[in-house]
Amino acid sequence: MTRHHSRIPVRLGFEETSLRLPLSSIMPLREVSERIRNSVKYAQIAASIEEVGIIEPPVVARDAEDRDRFHLLDGHLRVAIMLDRRETEVVCLVATDDEAFTYNKRVNRIAIIQEHKMILNAVKKGVSEERLARALNVNISSIRMKRNLLVGICPEAADLLRD
Secondary structure (H helix, E strand, O other): OOOOOOOOOOOOOEOOOOEEEEHHHEEEOOOOOHHHHOOHHHHHHHHHHHHHOOOOOOEEEEOOOOOOOEEEEEOHHHHHHHHHOOOOEEEEEEEOOOOHHHHHOOOOOOOHHHHHHHHHHHHHOOOOHHHHHHHHOOOHHHHHHHHOOOOOOOHHHHHHHOO
């Protein structure tokens, strides 16, 4: 028996190139409150941007009526920090769909084992523990604890902790 598969075109989720946009053309979907601006997470992101720049570009969608205006779908804290730093532009990914919930519901916090591996990889590539601590806005002893997390742990036990 032969199956006939209809070919359904795959629609791209993002425009093919990222854009450097004026921050004034980006409209946030929500305000970043003073409570959030004073949070540890905000301070960590700000320290990371200060140290190494924006790693993950904000995600925007074009306004349906004004193609030079953009709705911010993901990256509200990053954009708020850029504005606080008096930056005027930011490189963004331009989504072809404006459904913010799609991005926000996929946010994952990394497991401690993943964090351990990321720190080991960064150190292996020559990033100093001091620079990592500054970038993550944490005490250097926290970096060292996470680096040494699996010292003395057998590979089988570490594998169980991965997820």
